[in-house]
Amino acid sequence: xxxxxxxxxxxxxxxxxxxxxxxxxxxxxxxxxxxxxxxxxxxxxxxxxxxxxxxxxxxxxxxxxxxxxxxxxxxxxxxxxxxxxxxxxxxxxxxxxxxxxxxxxxxxxxxxxxxxxxxxxxxxxxxxxxxxxxxxxxxxxxxxxxxxxxxxxxxxxxxxxxxxxxxxxxxxxxxxxxxxxxxxxxxxxxxxxxxxxxxxxxxxxxxxxxxxxxxxxxxxxxxxxxxxxxxxxxxxxxxxxxxxxxxxxxxxxxxxxxxxxxxxxxxxxxxxxxxxxxxxxxxxxxxxxxxxxxxxxxxxxxxxxxxxxxxxxxxxxxxxxxxxxxxxxxxxxxxxxxxxxxxxxxxxxxxxxxxxxxxxxxxxxxxxxxxxxxxxxxxxxxxxxxxxxxxxxxxxxxxxxxxxxxxxxxxxxxxxxxxxxxxxxxxxxxxxxxxxxxxxxxxxxxxxxxxxxxxxxxxxxxxx
Amino acid sequence: xxxxxxxxxxxxxxxxxxxxxxxxxxxxxxxxxxxxxxxxxxxxxxxxxxxxxxxxxxxxxxxxxxxxxxxxxxxxxxxxxxxxxxxxxxxxxxxxxxxxxxxxxxxxxxxxxxxxxxxxxxxxxxxxxxxxxxxxxxxxxxxxxxxxxxxxxxxxxxxxxxxxxxxxxxxxxxxxxxxxxxxxxxxxxxxxxxxxxxxxxxxxxxxxxxxxxxxxxxxxxxxxxx
Amino acid sequence: xxxxxxxxxxxxxxxxxxxxxxxxxxxxxxxxxxxxxxxxxxxxxxxxxxxxxxxxxxxxxxxxxxxxxxxxxxxxxxxxxxxxxxxxxxxxxxxxxxxxxxxxxxxxxxxxxxxxxxxxxxxxxxxxxxxxxxxxxxxxxxxxxxxxxxxxxxxxxxxxxxxxxxxxxxxxxxxxxxxxxxxxxxxxxxxxxxxxxxxxxxxxxxxxxxxxxxxxxxxxxxxxxxxxxx
Ligand code: SF4
Numbered sequence: 053x054x055x056x057x058x059x060x061x062x063x064x065x066x067x068x069x070x071x072x073x074x075x076x077x078x079x080x081x082x083x084x085x086x087x088x089x090x091x092x093x094x095x096x097x098x099x100x101x102x103x104x105x106x107x108x109x110x111x112x113x114x115x116x117x118x119x120x121x122x123x124x125x126x127x128x129x130x131x132x133x134x135x136x137x138x139x140x141x142x143x144x145x146x147x148x149x150x151x152x153x154x155x156x157x158x159x160x161x162x163x164x165x166x167x168x169x170x171x172x173x174x175x176x177x178x179x180x181x182x183x184x185x186x187x188x189x190x191x192x193x194x195x196x197x198x199x200x201x202x203x204x205x206x207x208x209x210x211x212x213x214x215x216x217x218x219x220x221x222x223x224x225x226x227x228x229x230x231x232x233x234x235x236x237x238x239x240x241x242x243x244x245x246x247x248x249x250x251x252x253x254x255x256x257x258x259x260x261x262x263x264x265x266x267x268x269x270x271x272x273x274x275x276x277x278x279x280x281x282x283x284x285x286x287x288x289x290x291x292x293x294x295x296x297x298x299x300x301x302x303x304x305x306x307x308x309x310x311x312x313x314x315x316x317x318x319x320x321x322x323x324x325x326x327x328x329x330x331x332x333x334x335x336x337x338x339x340x341x342x343x344x345x346x347x348x349x350x351x352x353x354x355x356x357x358x359x360x361x362x363x364x365x366x367x368x369x370x371x372x373x374x375x376x377x378x379x380x381x382x383x384x385x386x387x388x389x390x391x392x393x394x395x396x397x398x399x400x401x402x403x404x405x406x407x408x409x410x411x412x413x414x415x416x417x418x419x420x421x422x423x424x425x426x427x428x429x430x431x432x433x434x435x436x437x438x439x440x441x442x443x444x445x446x447x448x449x450x451x452x453x454x455x456x457x458x459x460x461x462x463x464x465x466x467x468x469x470x471x472x473x474x475x476x477x478x479x480x481x482x483x484x485x486x487x488x489x490x491x492x493x494x495x496x497x498x499x500x501x502x503x504x505x506x507x508x509x510x511x512x513x514x515x516x
Numbered sequence: 517x518x519x520x521x522x523x524x525x526x527x528x529x530x531x532x533x534x535x536x537x538x539x540x541x542x543x544x545x546x547x548x549x550x551x552x553x554x555x556x557x558x559x560x561x562x563x564x565x566x567x568x569x570x571x572x573x574x575x576x577x578x579x580x581x582x583x584x585x586x587x588x589x590x591x592x593x594x595x596x597x598x599x600x601x602x603x604x605x606x607x608x609x610x611x612x613x614x615x616x617x618x619x620x621x622x623x624x625x626x627x628x629x630x631x632x633x634x635x636x637x638x639x640x641x642x643x644x645x646x647x648x649x650x651x652x653x654x655x656x657x658x659x660x661x662x663x664x665x666x667x668x669x670x671x672x673x674x675x676x677x678x679x680x681x682x683x684x685x686x687x688x689x690x691x692x693x694x695x696x697x698x699x700x701x702x703x704x705x706x707x708x709x710x711x712x713x714x715x716x717x718x719x720x721x722x723x724x725x726x727x728x729x730x731x732x733x734x735x736x737x738x739x740x741x742x
Numbered sequence: 743x744x745x746x747x748x749x750x751x752x753x754x755x756x757x758x759x760x761x762x763x764x765x766x767x768x769x770x771x772x773x774x775x776x777x778x779x780x781x782x783x784x785x786x787x788x789x790x791x792x793x794x795x796x797x798x799x800x801x802x803x804x805x806x807x808x809x810x811x812x813x814x815x816x817x818x819x820x821x822x823x824x825x826x827x828x829x830x831x832x833x834x835x836x837x838x839x840x841x842x843x844x845x846x847x848x849x850x851x852x853x854x855x856x857x858x859x860x861x862x863x864x865x866x867x868x869x870x871x872x873x874x875x876x877x878x879x880x881x882x883x884x885x886x887x888x889x890x891x892x893x894x895x896x897x898x899x900x901x902x903x904x905x906x907x908x909x910x911x912x913x914x915x916x917x918x919x920x921x922x923x924x925x926x927x928x929x930x931x932x933x934x935x936x937x938x939x940x941x942x943x944x945x946x947x948x949x950x951x952x953x954x955x956x957x958x959x960x961x962x963x964x965x966x967x968x969x970x971x972x
Contacts, residue, residue, distance in 0.1 A: 136746040271948070316887055418641070453555045
């Protein structure tokens, strides 16, 4: 088995050379950027809105011990069954038990990254249940037996040609390069699934403590159908989703849409406060909410990086990240990719195994600047680096920095090293760009500057 | 070390403006490489010396957004909860990236330079985001005679250097640099200007490998021309 | 110990240390000082601006509708409402509709003269699925975003406004509110004692950009959204 870092490097090597991929992503995100800037400009103050959003999330997360029980109590009061899951396994077991008790055959799902996180589909299919993803992008990647490429745009890496081929192969539809026709093919295929599904599974974007409701944001209407038609509905959400008040949504919904999709508001923003209530004509008879910890409490315990739990999964940090844009979503090998994924995966799945993602960054800070809730993303990457080096230092690196520090703190010695470098430079030509080159990592694709004949220090001495 | 011209230019401009410049000859590095790699203790051993040497300066002017950010933003983190925390804060408060110093501290935008060329400006990430310094370099370029500034698409996108990142993940770093070069090339500019030497090393390295006619130049070098 | 107790215990323990307040770290502050701190009650002042008069709000709702591809019609009489509905019916050749009890929905059903699948009490989903349009009322219109605020109580349940391919909203102009904040305030004052189990802000017809980020309407929900405002 290759280690995850080897896989990451190998896939990066392949995909960064794939110009088709590069252009596809640049174009798709170029469209998003134009819309996002337009919508941001409509805010009276985007920067103050960000600060306000960050403060509300701070209050929610730092008083989770109050808000979470409030949320649960109010949901339960109106007939919702709330389940608590410390681990992914427990969450899967809870959901499996619900569908088994229902003697369900088919399950319809709307987009939920938490479900990806716990590999819910695999578990359900393994038990013989049919699970259908209903979000168009998720449906496409499910047919391809792939993970979502992006937390908001799951099929962004595919062209209409790829999708047409896929539908022809899997659904027997006629080839077409018209996105509208392709969408209608999926719509027809999924309509039937809705009418027959026994159980609907959703995620949630927010959990409102004040009223005991979950909030789901979407564009297609698939989550609304999932919450309307099957007789049992299950929502799986992380414990960090809580917002204190319903009216906080007046800020968060437009910010999520703006940052995430370049929309003023997404098409459907729905609140669900329980199963069908007395006097109501439709909706599920049973409503289950599964609250997932899965090491979120460990992140909560790290006060320095606790704000990573403020994340509203808008995807803005992925969209602006030059690393993400060049290596793509699948290369990360994680549920949450891009900057937020690089920050939290080490907490959720182990620092030593996943620290390379924190090093695979130029620390440019575009993510932090884009984040609507002001998570200090790129500084958290630095902290992950520090924590990993502290916990398990690399001997070579430690020695290198020790020696470098030693030399640099001794100007005389430093001068000697510099002179040597200048002497050796002509020799460098012989190996430049080859694997023998000590600077191969640089010179395989880039030239090195020639060392100046006179250093700044020499000049300074001469002229002062 | 690689680009003495930048330092020389900076000294000349500051002296032209009537300031006394001192160069702490025994300081060579701010400790960023070790810091960024996670080795904060090692970084502190280098940075501690910087703190001591610059204690008495009235203002510290740095020719690179990246090192500027290290002194201004990261030293307080690095020395937090150590006996030198106060010193680090004091140094942070008086440290300036070069263009920020000229425009926001000295109130100068015209240093009397002339540079007849079409140029595009690349925002070094640290200068831009850690220091919030977007306007100053542009204001200075606007003051240069016969210079035409053409903004490139995604001027704010990272060039892919990122210190040790460039060596640890060369394929990603290179791809990022290629995107940058393509944006710059599309403007038709003769020069890519930046206020960060490390960005310029990355971009120049790619350009010369590609055999591109576009050249790189540091902002200070332009400002020193007359 | 149950999972519930474990999780709550870990949360309490984690929170014994307080996290730094947002914006405490220096990024981007440069020499220009930290961002101002608003306080949650005043978020309205940062969000997109909405005018004070009814005319300004209608104008904003109209602009938003055009961008969202919502068909918004401001009508001046019952006769105009009836005529608009008949025009829609004839243009798309409606054969049956879904609807629910209500003052304006009743007017609409009478005007259309088509078989109606009613969703006020238990109904057959397959029958609703066969309908050409769902005609509903709503709780409010939101000028700021061009949204229709519905609940299971005001709009005939959860499915009526999403399952048929065309959603038609009939609403009185008094229901036009300035912004989302006002929408949530309304929900609170109207329902706080017993909220409907479903509340939704509908903003334009169903859409997707999942194929090359190209906009397609009618992904799962209605392809068309018409708002007839009296
Ligand atoms: S970290 Fe911020 S920008 Fe990234 S997905 Fe989360 S909320 Fe969005």
